[in-house]
Amino acid sequence: MNSTNGIITVFAGSASRPFAQKMCDYLGVELGKSTTHIFSEGGIYVRADESIRNKDVYIVQSIGKDPNNAFTELIFWIDAFKRASANSITAIIPYFGYAKADKKDEPRVSIRARVCADCIEMCGADRVVTMDLHAAQVQGFFSKPVDHLYASALLCEYARHLGIVNENLVVVSPDAGSAKRARAYANILGCNVAIGDKVRVGHDENPNALEIIGDVKGKTCMVVDDFTISGNTLCKVAYGLMDKGAKEIYAFLSHAIVKEDAVKRIEASPIKLLVTTDTVDNTDVLKNSKKIKVVSAAPLFAEAVRTIHEREPMAYMFEHLPARLMEMSFEDTDK
Numbered sequence: 001m002n003s004t005n006g007i008i009t010v011f012a013g014s015a016s017r018p019f020a021q022k023m024c025d026y027l028g029v030e031l032g033k034s035t036t037h038i039f040s041e042g043g044i045y046v047r048a049d050e051s052i053r054n055k056d057v058y059i060v061q062s063i064g065k066d067p068n069n070a071f072t073e074l075i076f077w078i079d080a081f082k083r084a085s086a087n088s089i090t091a092i093i094p095y096f097g098y099a100k101a102d103k104k105d106e107p108r109v110s111i112r113a114r115v116c117a118d119c120i121e122m123c124g125a126d127r128v129v130t131m132d133l134h135a136a137q138v139q140g141f142f143s144k145p146v147d148h149l150y151a152s153a154l155l156c157e158y159a160r161h162l163g164i165v166n167e168n169l170v171v172v173s174p175d176a177g178s179a180k181r182a183r184a185y186a187n188i189l190g191c192n193v194a195i196g197d198k199v200r201v202g203h204d205e206n207p208n209a210l211e212i213i214g215d216v217k218g219k220t221c222m223v224v225d226d227f228t229i230s231g232n233t234l235c236k237v238a239y240g241l242m243d244k245g246a247k248e249i250y251a252f253l254s255h256a257i258v259k260e261d262a263v264k265r266i267e268a269s270p271i272k273l274l275v276t277t278d279t280v281d282n283t284d285v286l287k288n289s290k291k292i293k294v295v296s297a298a299p300l301f302a303e304a305v306r307t308i309h310e311r312e313p314m315a316y317m318f319e320h321l322p323a324r325l326m327e328m329s330f331e332d333t334d335k
Contacts (some may be wrong), residue, residue, distance in 0.1 A: 010060065012059075023060065023299070026325070034048050051084075055086055102138050127147070132151050154326070160189075168247070169189065171224060182195070193214060220248045221246045239269070255279050263286065296329045296331075303325055
């Protein structure tokens with residue numbers, strides 16, 4: 001993609017190669033040629049296999065299933081591009097896993113999200129693009145611009161595609177902390193909100209108690225959250241909704257960092273369908289699932305890259321998402 005603002009080049013980290021390729025397909029550009037190698041002792045080696053001098057470089061790398069190696073590789077890429085005289089370097093982080101560690105909530109612990117932000121900037125990134133941070137205030141850990149995208153536009157449109165958006169729909173937050181997100185979805189879809197009131201002890205995903213606040217009897221429930229790892233919270237909420245007389249239960253997540261045990265747990269639950277995005281590559285785990293559908297967020301990120309590159313306002317992008325974006329996001333979901 002060439003413009004009066006220079007040449008755009010997209011590179012892929014090893015955690016996000018399919019995602020980056022989809023972005024390039026949307027933009028009509030070739031994926032940058034690169035090499036990533038893991039040495040026998042575990043060391044990571046990265047190399048751009050083409051000149052990037054004076055180019056605007058976008059490196060795509062999720063910090064998800066293998067966060068330590070993925071993050072290390074990302075900062076090595078940023079450093080490599082800086083030393084190769086790139087005009088600008090934008091870190092595209094579809095899922096920023098360490099955003100969960102946004103505060104010091106226990107004695108003698110690290111605020112890991114801040115450490116990651118410092119490293120990304122110190123290595124030379126000029127900008128960061130990510131989606132649905134667990135804590136939005138993580139944007140403030142960076143002194144460089146952060147573009148915070150939202151999956152709600154994609155997920156709400158897919159809910160309409162499924163035909164579940166009507167006067168019988170209720171958006172459900174799995175806990176009080178996600179109530180603001182649930183209200184945002186409800187405002188888009190024009191429906192009511194219910195909230196799961198859970199109590200959790202420790203660092204696992206299994207809540208110790210749950211109560212549903214709101215009327216869900218006879219309703220189609222759409223549980224929304226930013227991510228799941230074990231599926232425990234989602235399934236606990238689903239069972240609680242069934243106990244309260246819910247008719248059908250769907251789950252819509254921005255990110256799914258699931259393994260086989262979580263998929264089995266979701267398959268066995270009352271959840272009729274779980275819809276998520278491809279910010280974390282789980283193709284191998286989800287390929288046989290009958291309950292989990294994946295819509296692609298890659299076109300959304302590609303449109304953000306185009307917007308940034310053309311120096312257009314990001315807010316305008318969300319007000320005028322192209323129809324082609326939705327078509328490409330859903331094209332593999334219903335196969």
